[in-house]
Amino acid sequence: MIHRMLVLLLLLSGGLYAQSQIQDARAMKGGAVVLDIGHFVGGEGASAPEAVNGMTLRECEFWYRYAGVVKEVIKRAGWNCIITNRGFAPTREPLASFARKAGVIQLRRPDAGGKRTPSRYHPDRVGSGMVSADYAIWKRATCIVFLHLNSTGSRWASGGRSVILCNHFNGRGLATSICRALDNEVLNHGMPNGGRGCSVEVRRVDADRAAGWLNACDDSGIPAAVVEAAFVNNLAHAEYLTRNAGATAFAQAIGHGIVNFLRSDTTPHHVRKNENVPDVGSFGYAAESRHLNVPGAKRLLH
Numbered sequence: 001m002i003h004r005m006l007v008l009l010l011l012l013s014g015g016l017y018a019q020s021q022i023q024d025a026r027a028m029k030g031g032a033v034v035l036d037i038g039h040f041v042g043g044e045g046a047s048a049p050e051a052v053n054g055m056t057l058r059e060c061e062f063w064y065r066y067a068g069v070v071k072e073v074i075k076r077a078g079w080n081c082i083i084t085n086r087g088f089a090p091t092r093e094p095l096a097s098f099a100r101k102a103g104v105i106q107l108r109r110p111d112a113g114g115k116r117t118p119s120r121y122h123p124d125r126v127g128s129g130m131v132s133a134d135y136a137i138w139k140r141a142t143c144i145v146f147l148h149l150n151s152t153g154s155r156w157a158s159g160g161r162s163v164i165l166c167n168h169f170n171g172r173g174l175a176t177s178i179c180r181a182l183d184n185e186v187l188n189h190g191m192p193n194g195g196r197g198c199s200v201e202v203r204r205v206d207a208d209r210a211a212g213w214l215n216a217c218d219d220s221g222i223p224a225a226v227v228e229a230a231f232v233n234n235l236a237h238a239e240y241l242t243r244n245a246g247a248t249a250f251a252q253a254i255g256h257g258i259v260n261f262l263r264s265d266t267t268p269h270h271v272r273k274n275e276n277v278p279d280v281g282s283f284g285y286a287a288e289s290r291h292l293n294v295p296g297a298k299r300l301l302h
């Protein structure tokens with residue numbers, strides 16, 4: 001009996017050891033990529049002026065439906081991937097099924113109404129939806145990509161510049177790689193874009209949208225990018241993205257961009273040295289944010 005138990009214990013510990021080796025190998029290949037669905041139930045983001053192909057293109061719904069496609073590309077290439085959303089789990093269909101299928105981790109702190117909160121790790125970084133950046137920092141993510149669709153208004157318009165926003169120190173390689181993949185596979189290749197390509201835009205001043213999250217990630221050495229490459233109110237884009245083949249190609253291209261970045265990313269990441277030295281991104285530093293009252297935020301004035 002004791003013998004048998006010993007054998008069982010040895011087998012069990014061997015199994016656990018093998019499991020931990022697998023996890024170590026994954027961690028060595030870069031831990032987890034975090035994909036964040038940018039909008040949430042109750043704050044769905046932008047939507048198309050009217051239905052196309054029988055469907056109204058909406059930011060939140062689109063990414064609940066297709067973030068799993070991006071995740072699959074990343075997982076197939078050997079990286080762990082986590083999908084997050086700052087809101088609560090959707091209860092209505094079809095979103096509820098999409099969320100389950102993609103394994104979305106609901107962070108349940110939507111900051112509804114644009115409420116700004118400081119980062120737990122870098123309290124001079126302030127933004128609405130900071131919880132997603134904090135989750136990536138807590139997870140020591142390899143990189144984080146915030147998934148959005150863009151909009152220029154509530155009527156159809158053909159303009160709009162396809163951009164990937166990114167953080168100053170660590171995000172340029174990631175953003176450039178996503179742009180390249182979109183240029184090669186989607187923009188003007190299936191999704192008409194007037195011959196225009198995608199461009200990279202660094203956001204750094206905390207009052208600018210998304211800059212708070214990007215700066216918090218930058219401080220922790222995490223490359224971060226925000227996808228704003230397609231427009232819900234561009235009829236040609238909507239026509240492309242409301243077809244499953246187009247939407248899948250768009251999501252896959254983002255996945256390819258992330259994977260290409262991970263494969264080529266050999267440079268050490270920049271990590272903030274001193275949390276008490278402000279930079280242009282710090283809360284209260286930029287004139288635009290001086291009048292804001294955000295409880296718990298650390299003001300680093302120059």
Ligand SMILES: [Zn+2]
Pocket residue numbers: 038039045046059148149150
């Ligand atoms: Zn958005």
